[in-house]
Amino acid sequence: MTLARPRRSMLFMPASNARALEKAKGLPADGLIFDLEDAVAPEAKDEARTQAAAAVASGDYGGRDLVVRINGLDTDWWRDDLKAVVPNHPFAVLIPKVEGPEAIHKVEEEITWHSAHPDMEIWVMIETPKGFLNAGAIAAASDRLTTWVVGTNDLAKDLRAKHTKDRLPVITALGLALLHARANGLTILDSVYSNFRDAEGFAFECQQAKELGFDGKTLIHPAQVDVANSTFAPSEDELTLARRMLAAFDEAKAEGKGVAVLDGRMIEELHLEEARRMVTMAEAIAG
Ligand SMILES: CC(C)(COP(=O)(O)OP(=O)(O)OC[C@H]1O[C@@H](n2cnc3c(N)ncnc32)[C@H](O)[C@@H]1OP(=O)(O)O)[C@@H](O)C(=O)NCCC(=O)NCCSC(=O)C[C@H](O)C(=O)O
Numbered sequence: 001m002t003l004a005r006p007r008r009s010m011l012f013m014p015a016s017n018a019r020a021l022e023k024a025k026g027l028p029a030d031g032l033i034f035d036l037e038d039a040v041a042p043e044a045k046d047e048a049r050t051q052a053a054a055a056v057a058s059g060d061y062g063g064r065d066l067v068v069r070i071n072g073l074d075t076d077w078w079r080d081d082l083k084a085v086v087p088n089h090p091f092a093v094l095i096p097k098v099e100g101p102e103a104i105h106k107v108e109e110e111i112t113w114h115s116a117h118p119d120m121e122i123w124v125m126i127e128t129p130k131g132f133l134n135a136g137a138i139a140a141a142s143d144r145l146t147t148w149v150v151g152t153n154d155l156a157k158d159l160r161a162k163h164t165k166d167r168l169p170v171i172t173a174l175g176l177a178l179l180h181a182r183a184n185g186l187t188i189l190d191s192v193y194s195n196f197r198d199a200e201g202f203a204f205e206c207q208q209a210k211e212l213g214f215d216g217k218t219l220i221h222p223a224q225v226d227v228a229n230s231t232f233a234p235s236e237d238e239l240t241l242a243r244r245m246l247a248a249f250d251e252a253k254a255e256g257k258g259v260a261v262l263d264g265r266m267i268e269e270l271h272l273e274e275a276r277r278m279v280t281m282a283e284a285i286a287g
């Protein structure tokens with residue numbers, strides 16, 4: 001599936017934090033995730049739900065996609081979360097700690113679809129050992145499922161792994177998620193980088209995520225938005241090369257050839273998919 005909308009930067013914020021909700025109106029993130037789950041204290045759940053619902057309905061966030069992360073299905077809160085936010089038409093609801101297709105089916109059954117936006121998407125967090133191991137079954141659970149968000153904080157906790165710069169302790173899980181996401185045409189977003197004052201470490205992790213194949217990164221702080229946007233956008237060099245590849249192949253095709261040569265490198269139809277994706281992505285970013 002071609003990625004139609006840029007997902008370079010998806011900024012989380014606790015929906016209980018009115019100041020963050022206000023600040024986000026002016027931030028150039030591709031999308032916003034209003035959190036009702038782990039970033040919200042139990043006593044603030046009601047207020048967070050009300051503020052998330054109002055934010056989604058407000059029209060104050062421009063054309064950015066607004067996503068609400070509901071509470072886990074093992075809590076007493078998730079049904080009320082859906083009831084409060086879905087009628088206000090979020091772009092998607094994000095289900096945390098999904099470990100199998102049942103969680104997605106349960107949410108779909110709970111939603112009153114006549115009040116939901118007909119195109120509302122379901123996003124899920126893959127962030128537990130069972131979630132990663134059941135990724136194939138989760139991917140096929142619903143036509144509304146479009147996007148995975150990987151969560152390495154919960155994963156590292158469950159694995160008893162350390163957070164290292166190269167992410168070797170979680171790299172098998174990341175690779176598994178990427179394989180299943182790509183095999184099923186899903187968008188896949190990398191985890192948050194918690195040490196938000198460490199700009200160098202964040203830039204390194206963005207670059208690594210891009211090289212692994214992620215579509216973008218989830219963020220926790222406004223200072224992370226620009227770096228994610230520039231890392232996950234095609235660079236000028238990448239775009240120039242993509243356009244030259246497409247032109248070279250068109251020329252070869254006009255001469256009845258199935259193979260082109262550019263700068264001493266063979267180009268076949270299979271190489272053009274990524275070139276086309278980059279051009280489309282650059283156009284989408286340019287608006
Ligand atoms: C981490 C923070 C608690 C830090 O907040 P703070 O100390 O207030 O930071 P600053 O003083 O530097 O903030 C400067 C201004 O920016 C606003 N701000 C801060 N964060 C955000 C945000 N995320 N969105 C919008 N605006 C934000 C502050 O209000 C200041 O504004 P102003 O005073 O008007 O200038 C905080 O950044 C934070 O709460 N971040 C988000 C936490 C969150 O949502 N966590 C959930 C996602 S994490 C996750 O998913 C893990 C995953 O599940 C896994 O398992 O891996």
Ligand SMILES: [Mg+2]
Binds near residue numbers: 038096127151153154
């Ligand atoms: Mg988590």
